[in-house]
Amino acid sequence: MSHEEPPPPVVTAPAAASAPRVSPGGAEDKHGAVRDMFGRIAGRYDLMNRVMTGGLDGRWRSETVLAARVPAGGRVLDVGTGTGDLALEIARRHPDATVVGLDYTGPMIARAPAKALQAGLAGQIAWARADGHTLPFGDAGFDAVTSAFVLRNFADLAQAYAEMARVTRPGGRVVALEISPEGHPLWRPLFRLHFEHVVPVIGRLITGDDRAYRYLPASVAGFLGAEQVAQVMRAAGLVPLPPRRLMLGSLMIHVGLRPLGAVR
Secondary structure, three states, X not given: OOOOOOOOOOOEOOOOOOOOOOOOOOHHHHHHHHHHXXXXXXXXXXXXHHHHHOOOHHHHHHXXXXXXXXXXXXXXXXXXXXXXXXXXXXXXXXXXXXXXXXXXXXHHHOOHXXXXXXXXXXXXXXXXXXXXXXXXXXXXXEEEEEEEOOHHHOOOHHHHHHHHHHOEEEEEEEEEEEEOOOXXXXXXXXXXXXXXXXXXXXXXXXXXXXXXXXXXXXXXXOOOOHHHHHHHHHHOOOEEEEEEEEHHHXXXXXXXXXXXXXXX
């Protein structure tokens, strides 16, 4: 595959109708509710990430970039890029790569171009406002597809994985950093205490929106374990590799390989 193609153009998706609940009953409700929730906290999102992780989120993103194994001159799609932190990290570590950061929450992705400009990476990254469930790209166009803290927020995880696999070239990787409900038994109670009780208080103080940070522990508790995520990857046509476990298993880097000769 040639790596000399220009980056895909910025794609703007039409806004969906507002959803009233953060913990909705159906997929359509969740889709809108999650978008609106992240839209409300966009202005303080980066600060909140640094505070509630003790600054470790940057290290976790670096590990995610390493797991993607981006080839020289590669093309990478970062799905659910938010304000662009993972896309920026990919561009820093792979200055010859072309990166596309995609998100469907307007107030979040609107902050990303200025961050790229400040980092001197604006010419390396294109930004697309679109839905991860229906990626606006052709088949097999990227060497890697990445995400960070996004899997829990998909209304239809199987559909999202199918799309991420579709746009990944054979031999490429789909790599996702995500919080896991399967932490070490001795560590899990402390982790839950932090996310269920401390984080909502910090969220209210920093963002003024404790609902968003009550959603966080609820979404973790209801999320899939490593083998269940692997099953979703297999159904999408990916070969799951052993996940990288961080923070005693409280976070995982899920890696799916699109096999050579794969046709969709």
